Amino acid sequence: MNRTTLSLIAGATALAAVTGFAALSAPDAPGTDTAAKAAAQLPVERTSLLCPAPSTSDLAETSYTSFTPVTKGTGSGGKAELREADEESADAPADGEDKGKDDGKSGEDKPAKPVLTPKEPGKPVTGESSGGDAPALVGTADGRFAPGWTVQETTEVAAGTGRGLQGVNCTAPDTDFWFPGASTDADRTDYVHLTNPDDSAAVVDIELYGKDGALKSAVGEGITVPPHSSEPVLLSTLTPERQTNLTVHVNVRSGRVGAAVQALDDKLGGDWLAASTDPSGSLVLPGIPKDATSVRLVALTPGDADADLKVRLASPSGLITPAGHETVHVKGGMTAAVDLGDVTRGEAGSLVLTPTDRSVPVVAALRVVRGKGDKQETAFIPATRPVGTRATSADNSGKGSTLSLTAPGAAATVKVTASAGSEGGTPVSKTYTIKAGTTQDIEPPAPGGLKGTYALTVETVSGGPVYGARTLTASADGVPAFTVQTLPDDRGTVAVPEADEDLSVLQR
Numbered sequence: 001m002n003r004t005t006l007s008l009i010a011g012a013t014a015l016a017a018v019t020g021f022a023a024l025s026a027p028d029a030p031g032t033d034t035a036a037k038a039a040a041q042l043p044v045e046r047t048s049l050l051c052p053a054p055s056t057s058d059l060a061e062t063s064y065t066s067f068t069p070v071t072k073g074t075g076s077g078g079k080a081e082l083r084e085a086d087e088e089s090a091d092a093p094a095d096g097e098d099k100g101k102d103d104g105k106s107g108e109d110k111p112a113k114p115v116l117t118p119k120e121p122g123k124p125v126t127g128e129s130s131g132g133d134a135p136a137l138v139g140t141a142d143g144r145f146a147p148g149w150t151v152q153e154t155t156e157v158a159a160g161t162g163r164g165l166q167g168v169n170c171t172a173p174d175t176d177f178w179f180p181g182a183s184t185d186a187d188r189t190d191y192v193h194l195t196n197p198d199d200s201a202a203v204v205d206i207e208l209y210g211k212d213g214a215l216k217s218a219v220g221e222g223i224t225v226p227p228h229s230s231e232p233v234l235l236s237t238l239t240p241e242r243q244t245n246l247t248v249h250v251n252v253r254s255g256r257v258g259a260a261v262q263a264l265d266d267k268l269g270g271d272w273l274a275a276s277t278d279p280s281g282s283l284v285l286p287g288i289p290k291d292a293t294s295v296r297l298v299a300l301t302p303g304d305a306d307a308d309l310k311v312r313l314a315s316p317s318g319l320i321t322p323a324g325h326e327t328v329h330v331k332g333g334m335t336a337a338v339d340l341g342d343v344t345r346g347e348a349g350s351l352v353l354t355p356t357d358r359s360v361p362v363v364a365a366l367r368v369v370r371g372k373g374d375k376q377e378t379a380f381i382p383a384t385r386p387v388g389t390r391a392t393s394a395d396n397s398g399k400g401s402t403l404s405l406t407a408p409g410a411a412a413t414v415k416v417t418a419s420a421g422s423e424g425g426t427p428v429s430k431t432y433t434i435k436a437g438t439t440q441d442i443e444p445p446a447p448g449g450l451k452g453t454y455a456l457t458v459e460t461v462s463g464g465p466v467y468g469a470r471t472l473t474a475s476a477d478g479v480p481a482f483t484v485q486t487l488p489d490d491r492g493t494v495a496v497p498e499a500d501e502d503l504s505v506l507q508r
Contacts, residue, residue, distance in 0.1 A: 039495040041389075043074045043147040050258030051082065051137040051153050051170035052193035052272075053230055058132050059158040064151060065395035066116050066139075067124040067419065067455040071147040071492055074121075078143015081114040082151065085136040085195060086228035121145060124394060124422040124455050136230030137170070138197045147492030150455070152395035154472065154483065161189055162264030164377040165474050167395075167483030168272035173197050175252040177259040177275040180298040180335065181365040181380055182246040184208075184236045187266045192248055194223070195230040195258040202255030206233060209300055210243040213333050225257055232262075245337040247300040247363065268369060269377040271483050276382040281307075281359030283383035285366050286350040287404035287469025287484055288343070290441065293376070294369035295340040297328065297351065299362055304332040307360035313343060314350045314406045319437040327356055348441035350406040350467065353383075370480040379471075379484045386465040387414065388489030393456045393470040398446055402471045403456060405432065406439040410464030417459070418445045422452030434466060444470075458487055 054062040068080060115137065118125045121144055141149040151170040157163045173195075182190050196202040206220035220238045225231050235248065250259045264270035277283070279302055288295060301307040307330040312319045322343050330336040343349065353364060365382040393403075396418075405414060417429040425447030434440050447454050458468055468487035475481065 039497045041493040042496050043071050044492060044494055045146060046140065046142040047146045047149055048140045048172060048197055049149065049151050049170040050173060050195040050197055051151060052168065052195060052260050052262070053136045053232065054134050054153055054155045055157060055166070056132040057157050057160055057162070059160065060130070060132055060155050062129045062134055062153065062155040063395065064116055064127045064153055065124050065453055066118050066151045067392065067394040068118060068121040068141065068145045069148045069390065069392055069419070069455070069457045070122040071144070074144035074147060076144065078141070078145045080118050080139065080141035080145035080149055082116040082137045082139035083114055085138050085230045118145060122427070123420045124453055126422050126453055136193070136195050138195065138228060139170070148390060148392050148490040150392040150394045150490065152485070154395050156474065158476065161266050162270030164269030164479060165472060165481035165483045166271045167472060167485055168260055168274060169485050171258045171260060173256040173258050175256050177250040178279065178302070178363040179248040179261045179273050179275055179365070180300050180363050181273050181367050182235060182248045182261050182263060183244055184239060184242055184246060185244045186242060189264045190235045191232040191262045192235065192250060193230060193232050193260050193262060194225045194250070196225040196227060196255060197258070198255055199227050200255060201226050202257050203253040204257060205251045205253060206238060207249040207251065208235070208239055209247040209249065209333060209335050210241065211245065211335055215239045215241055245298050245335050247298070247335045263380065265378055267374070267376070269479070269481065271379045273365065273380040274382050274486070276363040276365055277385050277488070279361030279363050281355050281361060283353040283362060283364050284350060284406065284408055284467040285364060285381050285383050286406045286439070286467040286486060287381055287471060288349045288351065288366065288368060289370060289471055289482065290344050290346055290348050292344055292368050292370055293342055293372060295343050296367040297338045297340060297364060298335060298367065299328065299330050299364040300335045301330050301332055301360050301362045303361065305360045306331050307362050308356040309353045309362065310356050312352045314352050314408055314437055314439045315347050316438055316440060319352065330362060348404060348439045350404065350439045352408045368484070370482055375478045375480070377479055377481050379482055381469060381484050382486060384467060384486035385488035387458050387460055387468050387487055390457055390459045390490055390492060391468060391487035392490050393485060393487055395472070396444065396454050396456055396470070398450055400473045401444055403442050403444045403468065404439060404471065405434050405442070405458070405466055405468045407434040407436055407464055407466050409436065411436040412463030412466045413461040414466055415459045415461050416444060417457045418447045419455040419457070421447050421450045421454045424451035425449050425454060431461065436464070
């Protein structure tokens with residue numbers, strides 16, 4: 001497959017990352033029925049994504065895929081660009097040097113060029129980089145490129161710590177992230193990557209929660225992430241304690257960042273751990289591979305209250321309770337871990353967590369292992385939001401992709417569309433019905449005459465909430481390499497309430 005090699009030209013100028021927004025009318029006087037007013041769903045006007053630096057391995061081969069689905073009502077203008085994060089982090093002065101000194105040089109002397117720029121919605125664009133020097137990327141999209149903009153970063157590492165397939169969806173900046181499933185164990189090298197898209201520095205606290213509660217660490221407080229830069233923070237430098245199962249909380253005091261955890265294992269490969277959905281009393285973790293040999297659930301309730309959760313597996317035939325793991329008890333502020341073994345037993349599956357009695361907000365993720373002996377590989381599945389109106393998965397090829405969909409409540413119908421290929425091909429759509437309480441693994445449709453890679457969009461047509469994940473697989477030297485990305489709603493539209501009156505004609 002031919003891909004355009006990324007021209008990673010650094011510079012201090014990067015696009016400001018602004019999320020999509022909608023202007024709302026002024027609040028109504030008490031007693032008016034605002035909720036009853038009709039709200040129009042309009043496409044977001046601007047969005048931003050941040051991609052972490054993919055790897056420090058000289059053996060790493062990384063591909064990027066940028067895709068925006070076609071959305072009605074967007075007009076004809078706009079663009080999407082990914083630029084290299086400022087070289088400020090790569091060229092930072094060594095310890096002891098004056099980090100605040102201005103040498104008179106600025107990014108205006110060598111302006112940053114976009115490294116990946118789609119030409120039109122509905123068609124992916126791809127790029128590649130090699131080795132361990134690929135930087136973090138900062139991107140913005142506006143106009144017709146903003147709604148549903150998705151960027152996938154996929155890295156193959158041939159050998160060494162974290163060898164295998166690593167994948168992550170580039171994330172929007174935010175101020176609060178939870179990562180259950182991290183570790184400071186002797187075999188693990190875990191980094192939390194913090195990327196700041198804005199013109200001012202961000203200040204971040206990193207909190208770690210182990211089996212006995214919060215770990216004391218002054219080092220994780222007040223971490224400064226310079227403007228337009230990315231900082232990888234090695235978790236083992238934040239605490240001397242070795243913990244097999246940790247929950248990482250990234251809390252932004254000032255500004256906003258993109259955050260993701262890179263979890264690398266000396267023996268079990270590695271992958272990116274994306275943030276869990278917001279703390280909730282009920283959670284769905286979709287897309288456990290049917291040939292998983294080991295599945296570990298890691299959960300935390302952020303507050304002081306304990307949580308008791310019913311554990312069920314949505315299988316192809318319905319909801320079942322894993323023998324010996326009917327419930328899990330999560331103590332307040334403490335990370336709980338439960339080894340579920342080969343819970344799927346050769347069938348598609350998704351984990352469904354619901355409160356046994358009182359609902360207490362929880363975050364959770366799964367560590368999933370495929371293979372045996374020295375031929376094992378790891379990936380992570382965080383709890384996620386439903387597909388909703390539309391979800392998007394980029395970087396699919398003619399083989400090696402599996403789409404997993406689950407309807408934990410009522411049955412649902414979804415439409416799955418394969419986009420045009422990055423180098424040619426005709427879009428194709430298929431409709432699927434997911435029975436209540438089941439998970440269905442499907443080989444996604446491929447574009448007619450496919451050349452290159454393509455994207456998948458999943459749209460809810462009718463029925464209850466659907467949750468989804470996409471698994472990419474590859475095999476090298478007998479290692480069943482894989483990576484899993486969940487499919488939350490792409491939030492490509494925003495509800496805009498209609499105003500009662502034209503405020504422009506009001507007089508004093």
